[in-house]
Amino acid sequence: MTFSDITIHAMAERVITYTGYMARWQPDARERLERAAFDLFVEQGFASTTVPQIAARAGLSTRTFFRHFADKRDALFADEHAVPDQAGRIVAEAPDGITPLQIVASGFDAVAAAQFSREKSYYIARHQIIQSDDGLRERQLHTQAALVEALRSGFVQRGSDPVDALLAAHLTATVFSVSIGRWLSAESTEPLATLLRDTFDRMLRTAAS
Amino acid sequence: MTFSDITIHAMAERVITYTGYMARWQPDARERLERAAFDLFVEQGFASTTVPQIAARAGLSTRTFFRHFADKRDALFADEHAVPDQAGRIVAEAPDGITPLQIVASGFDAVAAAQFSREKSYYIARHQIIQSDDGLRERQLHTQAALVEALRSGFVQRGSDPVDALLAAHLTATVFSVSIGRWLSAESTEPLATLLRDTFDRMLRTAAS
Structure with a gap:
């Protein structure tokens, strides 16, 4: 000591x-x-x-x-369940007859407003803390896995094929992680909700190309 | 002692x-x-x-x-760089004028043949070992991140927009991880290359829906 x-x-x-x-x-x-x-x-x-x-x-x-x-x-992970929980609710409460990715696209504004409402400098500092430690990175990957699982399970409950549900969940998690990365980068000035929509559209174009 | x-x-x-x-x-x-x-x-x-x-x-x-x-x-990670290295070579050697995802789809057979050539029971046992330990899971996530980075960097070198390159890399990693999960599941009897193509097609359909 x-x-x-x-x-x-x-x-x-x-x-x-x-x-x-x-x-x-x-x-x-x-x-x-x-x-x-x-x-x-x-x-x-x-x-x-x-x-x-x-x-x-x-x-x-x-x-x-x-x-x-x-x-x-x-x-550092007090809000850990907030994004998966909100995503699960959005899927559960979506109207019938729309596809998994249509549900996801409809939820961007709500998620950005509710889950990323603090100063951006907070999220940048938090990201740097997480990157500094193996255990924290592992914990964040669990949080991302929890988002994938919340979405997958929600899509299956709405009747999606299990593999398609898993793919839609992964595509959504990709749009979130790429959008948040863009938002936190030094040169970015766009609001997160705008970047989520833009990244989503680019993902669809990439898949179609 | x-x-x-x-x-x-x-x-x-x-x-x-x-x-x-x-x-x-x-x-x-x-x-x-x-x-x-x-x-x-x-x-x-x-x-x-x-x-x-x-x-x-x-x-x-x-x-x-x-x-x-x-x-x-x-x-346990002696072959760690094999998949990212091979993926990077496939991207670098692809003919001009085809899109990132067309390159990826063209490489499924080669990757399945070269990187997953042992008995399937080996990969199932290896998966179970990795799931048993936090440090091993973290290491595997690094390997997946290395695949995303090899692809992203290869697509950028071919002239892709940086965000589109990152999205195409993530979509590819998703197709791989979902396909390998399907392949390792108890009920699966299809060869990995078949599952890679099927998962890829489903991913495109999911994105288009």
């Missing part, structure tokens, strides 16, 4: 006492922990950040941290 | 002496190590297998193992 570990540990202990009181007045512990984790990952890197540091920055105890998250990685 | 560790260590040491002589007559050390690693992963699981065990099974020293592979994970 180094001197700085001891200091951080002492800080965390001090903060526990303090926030035992604060917690009654601030019900947003989860959001504060997420924010503190994110700020520390940006400032000093994911690998160098400890759970006691995150808790101390949020003014909460490590015990409170572990009531909300399994580990520090978890604090 | 447990008793079995000591035994394995002693076995490995004994084998070093033995194979110092054998190595002059058996130049296929790399293949023997790959085979020994694979057999042990199947028999006792990836996590339980150690490098000294692999070396002992192959009748070689741990030092020889580390001349060929960085770690035991590496021994």
Whole structure:
């Protein structure tokens, strides 16, 4: 244990006492922990950040941290299920008689508005944190796999052939990942919803060519 | 250190002496190590297998193992660059005037014949080993990313727009991963090349629908 570990540990202990009181007045512990984790990952890197540091920055105890998250990685994926869940709902609630890709195209505005509503700089910083760590990249790939599975299962429930449903789900995930990559690139100024539509149209043209 | 560790260590040491002589007559050390690693992963699981065990099974020293592979994970991904390399060559050598997806469709037979030439049971067992371990799944995702990058870069060199090139690369990777999944599934009896063509056609129909 180094001197700085001891200091951080002492800080965390001090903060526990303090926030035992604060917690009654601030019900947003989860959001504060997420924010503190994110700020520390940006400032000093994911690998160098400890759970006691995150808790101390949020003014909460490590015990409170572990009531909300399994580990520090978890604090960066708090919205993990939001995109697959919303995509699954859009598919389930789509009118009869339209194809999987027509459903997907109809949902771009809603997904962009609900799931990417923060400052773009937040998503750029988050992307950089994820790229810095094998475990985080693996976790993000699980999230993408969850999107594919939510779509595939939704399409099958609407009566699609299983292979066609899987293909439509993969095509959708491709449109999302390519669009988000374009949106986060340095030169991009277009809104995400515009890029989703443009990427979708290009995907159809590429497949038809 | 447990008793079995000591035994394995002693076995490995004994084998070093033995194979110092054998190595002059058996130049296929790399293949023997790959085979020994694979057999042990199947028999006792990836996590339980150690490098000294692999070396002992192959009748070689741990030092020889580390001349060929960085770690035991590496021994399962010896052909890692084969598919991206072959895909890159097919794109580079394609005649002018045909589209990215026409190039891809023309290469299915060659890729299936060259890269999936072993018994199907080998690929099924390998798939199960990879699914058993986070690090192996991450490594496989890197291989898939390398295929996308080889294709994207090849299409750009032929003059494709960068976004269209990336989309065509992703569509190709989707056709491969869905086809391989179909091929490895219990009920499948079709050759991989047939499934690649069928999945490709379905992907085009899905995109057009």
